[in-house]
Amino acid sequence: MLLLLPLAITWFGAVALAPFDGRRRAVGVVAVGVMVAAFVALVRLGITVWTSGPVEMVAGDWPAGIGIRLRADGLGIAFALISLGVLLAALAYEVLGGVHERSLPSLVLFMSTGLTGVFLTADIFNFYVFFEIAMTASFVLATYGKQVGHLRAALTFMVVNLLGSVVFLAGVASLYHVTGTLDMDGVAERVNGAPTASVLLIAVLIFVAFGLKLGLFPFHSWVPLVYRDTWPAVAAMLSAALANIGSYGLLRFGAGLMPRELSLTASGLIVIGSLGILYGAIQAVSPRTAGEVIAWSSIGQVGYILVALGIGGPVGLTAAVLYSIINSLNKLVLFLAVGLRGWLVGTAFALAAFSVAGVPPSAGFFGKVAIFRAGADADRVPLLVLVVVGGALSLIYLFRIYQRDYWARNHAAPPSPLGARVLVLVLACGIVFIGLWPEPLLALSANAAAALTGGGS
């Protein structure tokens, strides 16, 4: 029952709010309330998971392995908390600033449903179904704003994602054919008995699918287009929440279901990740609009997650989870701050920029430290150099934006609503707070990584 509560709250909330006009203040406030309730339910579920182990339920009262199994373990809860938190913050930001379209609150709730379902399921096809629910909601969200430029970018986003869905479906069907079951535990057990070449091919298919859908290097070309043209709140939702599906999917399917293939392709992953970091950083340094710079920065940051995944082992996986969570927070604050004007916003942007670069005492420092440690444990010196260089480059490109947009302020533009600015500043202070007291987050990530390898709670 507790397992289903966040899902039920967001789903029924989405359906209940669909007929109403989202532009009205009351509807927006109710939507934010529903998301707060779902977040609280998720925290309650998380506490149960951390104290007494994973919570499971098999749909339809069928035996496990036949019915669809829903499971909340450390990894799923960690990602669900950060994704729902990001969506909540972005929705609150938009409601405070004034909603432009009638379907926004309901769409965000549908996306939360999809995301919660993705992180709380232990069945590979159910993963695909909830993934598609979240993506369909995000397609419609990407058109928020109605200008022709938005629509073209949203179409590109949609078509690339549909291709990714097709490839993912092919991978899931092949995985079923090779193992004979759809349950994640069953697949993890039986995959070792399958021919290595087939499973390697399936792993590559799934990696390509996630790469297409989330803009990993080298499938990243559509990302700057989409992020350039959308509104800041939607860009924050897409980048910070949806990208988490990619990290979670790679962790779950790679390290959880097919660890042998992950270790086989580890060097490839590290190379792709490093290239992504460098390419994203170099592109971000060239002169561009603020939205594009942050988009290229996202492409680069995901490279760090790939590198951590490639290194593997408990240290590498913990670093991957930690970096995903911190990256989501950073991107949220960056995108939201870029859309605002007025004093205090520059401070928030600067704090988030320090976090992306990995400067103490921000949360990003611990993310970089975790990756540094993983690289040092695996004795890969080029990686350490890469981490430092990447951090330095991110300082450069983010402070170029700061200098252009905040330092040389033009006082002609009117300041944005105070509520939105206060929200963004609070989030930025949260980043610093985590930087000063990182233990809970570190424990959370370690727990999540342990859940992957079968230990922990």
Next chain:
Amino acid sequence: MSMSTILTRTITRLIFLPTLVTAVAVLVKGYAGAGDGFSAGVIAGTGVVIQFLAFGPRELVARYPSLRRAPLLAWSGLLLGLVTAFAPVIWGDPIMTLYPRPGEDVPHLGLLAFHTAVLFDAAVFLLVFGFIVSVLGTIGNRYGSEGADS
């Protein structure tokens, strides 16, 4: 707008009710044979689309004014489906548990089985049918009226 001949209009008018009956039949027999809510919804939706093509939006809505309510139909279908899925959680069973449970007797009325699976399929039918007709209403209206403006 309607460019259809008298032959098209007559046949289309005659075929509407059998299409809907076929759709409901596919829905009901899905419990024990091939058929389910989705295909039933698509068949019924296609029936309305054929009427739309032959008659145009204005005449269609004049003839069957309840088609305006299609978004409400879709919404209630979605709500019914969600309630059918989540209701067992309230009394402790897992999500999507269907009653009567396997092995128990299912009361029948001819081919219609009183089973919550049929209720769920009906919800999907309402959702798909309502969705198709709503899309017709939104997009079709622009094309139906002369001198479509944006």
Next chain:
Amino acid sequence: MILALALVISVLFGCGAFLLLKRDLIRMAGGIILISNAANLFIVSAGLSRGREPIYPLPAGERISDPVVQALVLTAIVIGFGTVAVLLGMIYRTYTARLAKAVDEGDETGRTPMSMPPEDRVAD
């Protein structure tokens, strides 16, 4: 049987990919539909087996075909249906927005509004 399915899937995928790269948005949508149908056929091929239909009461001592694959394909078809509906809606919205823009800017070149100008092509 597998060979025939593989040939059909590849032909469908090829035609879909060809259409996907066209300039006209409706042709692009047609390409997406073909590709998603190729994926659905792929799922069917993952569970190919000869047998009776998997509906109770089961005939004793006979092979039964795999029901999981049929459920997977049905779900995939429904999801594809919904996604294509959203795609077509978005194309329609691009069309009306571009029509409004063309009316504003007095575009008289005779190019149909449905096709995208070269700088707006999806493959960029």
